[in-house]
Amino acid sequence: MESKTIALVKVLGTEYEILSADPEHKDLHGSGHDGVCDYLTHRILISNLSDWDETEDRKAEYTKQTLRHEIIHAFLFESGLGYNSEKSEHWAMNEEMTDFFALQFPKIINTMKKAGAL
Template identity: 45%
Template sequence: MDVDILGTKYTIVKDCIEEKEPLMGKYDGFMDDTVNKIMIAKMERSVESLEDLNFYEKQVLRHEVIHAFLSESGLKSNSDWARNEEMVDYFAIQFPKMLKVFIELDAL
């Protein structure tokens, strides 16, 4: 699947496995702005996994898309702020709630 992020086409690849994408052994998702690609790991149920893997996969996807927006805005190369995982997580986790409020207020 392709998506336009601030005028740049990014390819979203889901269900990635470590054998094909070595970083999947370390991360559940990553964004590579050198090739405009967002990779999301194949989410498989295990004893250690979260119960709602569909919910978690969407959160990981939002997280990586936010990284792409920050990168395409030029913020990635200027400071560590745009690479701050806690800040990116905050927006990835809270965005659905923020969107609901914006829609409710007709603020879009």
């Protein structure tokens, strides 16, 4: 199996296809990443971690975290922020900033729900 579609999602009105792929997939292998967001083809590729010697719980949590990270990249790209940040030291491509949203989003949304902010 090279890859298979696991979801179709809307990112600011644009449909993105989310695919699960073997770590050997050409877009993942050698990249040093377990996820890739291609804003040109509107596809997010996530490794199925078949090469990981880890528990299923840890793999599942890592996969969700990676997916949230790539979805945030998609939102930034679709917002026109992907490549217009040179004067701010590439903040929209900054991995720490993207990880901030990927890690904190579930907490932020829970807080917003409880606060009636949505």
